[in-house]
Amino acid sequence: MNFEEKxxxxxxxxxxxxxxxxxxxxxxxxxxxxxxxVVKHQDAVAVLMITDDDKAxxxxxxxxxxxxxxxxxxxxxxxxxxxxxxTAKRELNEETRYKADHIEKITGFYSTPGFADEYMxxxxxxxxxxxxxxxxxxxxxxLRIFELTLPEALQKVNDxxxxxxxxxxxxxxxxxxxx
Amino acid sequence: MNFEEKxxxxxxxxxxxxxxxxxxxxxxxxxxxxxxxVVKHQDAVAVLMITDDDKAxxxxxxxxxxxxxxxxxxxxxxxxxxxxxxTAKRELNEETRYKADHIEKITGFYSTPGFADEYMxxxxxxxxxxxxxxxxxxxxxxLRIFELTLPEALQKVNDxxxxxxxxxxxxxxxxxxxx
Numbered sequence: 001m002n003f004e005e006k007x008x009x010x011x012x013x014x015x016x017x018x019x020x021x022x023x024x025x026x027x028x029x030x031x032x033x034x035x036x037x038v039v040k041h042q043d044a045v046a047v048l049m050i051t052d053d054d055k056a057x058x059x060x061x062x063x064x065x066x067x068x069x070x071x072x073x074x075x076x077x078x079x080x081x082x083x084x085x086x087t088a089k090r091e092l093n094e095e096t097r098y099k100a101d102h103i104e105k106i107t108g109f110y111s112t113p114g115f116a117d118e119y120m121x122x123x124x125x126x127x128x129x130x131x132x133x134x135x136x137x138x139x140x141x142x143l144r145i146f147e148l149t150l151p152e153a154l155q156k157v158n159d160x161x162x163x164x165x166x167x168x169x170x171x172x173x174x175x176x177x178x179x
Numbered sequence: 180m181n182f183e184e185k186x187x188x189x190x191x192x193x194x195x196x197x198x199x200x201x202x203x204x205x206x207x208x209x210x211x212x213x214x215x216x217v218v219k220h221q222d223a224v225a226v227l228m229i230t231d232d233d234k235a236x237x238x239x240x241x242x243x244x245x246x247x248x249x250x251x252x253x254x255x256x257x258x259x260x261x262x263x264x265x266t267a268k269r270e271l272n273e274e275t276r277y278k279a280d281h282i283e284k285i286t287g288f289y290s291t292p293g294f295a296d297e298y299m300x301x302x303x304x305x306x307x308x309x310x311x312x313x314x315x316x317x318x319x320x321x322l323r324i325f326e327l328t329l330p331e332a333l334q335k336v337n338d339x340x341x342x343x344x345x346x347x348x349x350x351x352x353x354x355x356x357x358x
């Protein structure tokens with residue numbers, strides 16, 4: 001079965017700070033033409049950080065697109081010349097002031113492949129200890145850092161207090177691993 | 180701690196088929212101004228459909244933003260006048276030709292709150308049987324429907340063959356529930 005939608009034109013519609021938006025014209029498998037909205041976004045990482053006493057580290061921060069704060073695991077965009085693992089280590093330092101003895105990849109995924117190309121790698125970090133040298137924080141990034149046990153985190157998912165996709169994914173993974 | 184970024188201006192940048200894009204100007208808690216990219220997208224649902232022999236139903240489809248096919252659980256946008264549960268039942272019919280005796284909410288989440296407002300409700304559907312009356316399919320939507328056991332689905336996550344965020348979230352949930 002042939003699924004391919006061949007792009008024959010890509011019109012730039014918006015060049016923003018963290019996204020670029022295109023309207024693509026495609027040829028469908030049946031020969032018809034259609035338009036597709038495409039948001040381009042840098043690759044990113046997210047990290048499930050587990051402390052020695054088996055709590056995960058979360059951040060509360062403001063998210064303008066939804067006009068409220070969210071509770072999320074630490075995450076950030078891959079910078080030029082960085083690989084995913086380097087980004088993970090840098091974000092741990094910048095956002096939580098921890099370094100990790102062990103960082104392993106859990107999985108990689110597209111956040112919303114229906115309209116955007118953002119690809120994210122989810123890591124698990126353990127063996128946490130305070131960093132010696134603190135990297136400068138991102139300007140205008142206000143974070144409240146705190147820890148939750150797995151039952152506390154699951155309760156906040158059920159209560160709708162945690163409603164960020166990658167964070168819920170990480171909590172379900174944590175639950176699946178523990179049992 | 181005050182996190183709020185007060186929106187003082189919202190410039191429409193692109194009106195697309197499934198997204199609208201704005202550049203918002205905000206006042207940060209420290210009084211500085213900043214710009215924020217905001218993608219508006221309809222609410223949506225996704226459904227973890229479990230058959231009587233304990234397999235989940237997946238769809239392979241083309242995703243233009245990433246220029247390849249993905250394997251995802253059934254999902255779709257909430258239409259005007261619909262609630263989330265009605266959307267779930269309609270998508271089950273349109274995409275898989277099944278109806279479900281039991282549909283329960285697993286969780287709700289923002290896909291990418293850093294740049295978009297898409298909110299999605301994830302359901303679990305069981306007691307599946309073929310529909311009597313088939314609703315018309317979406318035009319230009321080409322899907323290959325198939326079933327996987329939990330070990331098969333986890334293998335495809337580990338191999339990178341399943342790399343859609345909501346689908347991986349649903350598989351980890353399925354795994355956590357089974358143990």
